[in-house]
Amino acid sequence: MKRPYIYVTRKCSEEQLQPLYEIADVEMWAEEEKPCPREVLLEKVTNADALLTMLSDSIDQELLDKGTQLKVVANLAVGFDNINVQYANEKGIVVCNTPDILTDTTADLTFGLLLTSARRLIEAADYVKDNQWKSWAPLLLAGHDVHHKTIGIVGMGKIGQAVAKRATGFDMKILYHNRTRNEEAETTLGAKFCRFDELLTSSDFVVCLAPLTKETKNLFDLEAFKKMKNTGIFINASRGAVVNEEDLYQALVNKEIAAAGLDVFLHEPIQADHPLVGLNNVVAFPHIGSASLETRYSMMNLCATNIKAVLSGEEPKTKVTI
Known part of the structure; x- marks a missing residue:
């Protein structure tokens, strides 16, 4: 045979x-x-x-x-x-x-991307490597605190819950938006369900973990970014197509939001000349969410x-x- x-x-x-x-x-x-x-x-x-x-x-x-x-x-x-x-x-x-299988590994990376973006860790490492560190200064590479801030998770599936669990260790307030209520996340993690617009306006960190569907394609456009705090940081570890990348670029350049951490892009792989990569307030990873x-x-x-x-x-x- x-x-x-x-x-x-x-x-x-x-x-x-x-x-x-x-x-x-x-x-x-x-x-x-x-x-x-x-x-x-x-x-x-x-x-x-x-x-x-x-x-x-x-x-x-x-x-x-x-x-x-x-x-x-x-x-x-x-x-x-x-x-x-x-x-x-x-x-x-x-x-x-x-x-x-990849739930916790992707959650680790997502929260790591959040920390890296907030505390400007890539910039700080490059600062030393490029021999720019000449002295200590009070506001040298000052970023944003993560502890006690509000995280808004769009897509409260298993990975979203795992990210929320990590956020509890930083005493963060957890908001989420999902197609349906996630009672487990509310009961065990203290997460609060809210409308998409409310999540955008209330969160210090907006984390996208939503699947790519007709409804979520280009969900994050200029209108959405303008509703975020100008100190807000956007994290995407889901799919590139949920974001309008041109709108994200404009939002970052015009200081509608403070920074972005991205593990996924519309067309992968991207090159070093990608507009978003050229911004110093963007952390770009090569789609390594589950890469352990x-x-x-x-x-x-x-x-x-x-x-x-x-x-x-x-x-x-x-x-x-x-």
Whole structure:
């Protein structure tokens, strides 16, 4: 009997994918940082029984139609907006993601981005490296306190709750806006549900952790930024498309808000000449929310477990349903 063929669109740990090598022929895109070209993926899917994909891979109708024997797509992410899940399901193709595993790791990074932006940590480190530190001064690289401030979290899912939990350690007041009330966050963390506009006007730190949907696309535009405090700091660790980047740039240049910390962008990767990167009140990270060795290895292993389950006629652990 012919062994299944699995294509992995980015270099991953073979050790974590070992369950797949036991049941199938596995081929992996060899370059770690360069994404698999679209034309290569379109070619490989024609023979694939399974794909292990990244957020940078567009798993659209064209590609799914070419996968005539495709049974499962396992996305190495909690998000799946890069996949036409509805069409995949119509074709009987199972879609899986990696929720929960990356919750705490992403929350750590998000709060780290908040601290870095507030206390100007990147600027301070560069100040020393560039040999600019000549003496102590009362307001040298003075930033903003985090403790006892108000954090407004847009998107109170599991990662949002994990960020709120960290905020309690800084004695912060926690506001949140979500599609539905999160009673657990209110009961265990003291979070207060409020309207989006109220969150913007009341928060010292506005943290976006909302999924990308039709409703959240360009949610943060110039109008939203103008409602924030001019001492407010905006943090985005969700998806780049929830922000109008031109409006954010204007808000920062015109001092509508004080600073921004960004782990995601509309078109990734960005280059050093990106307008936002050129601002000294912007901290820009290369989409590393879940980038710890422990978490990324666990995500790879979960993808392998899901693929093996589907190819073995079993139910996967984290099937996406919409």
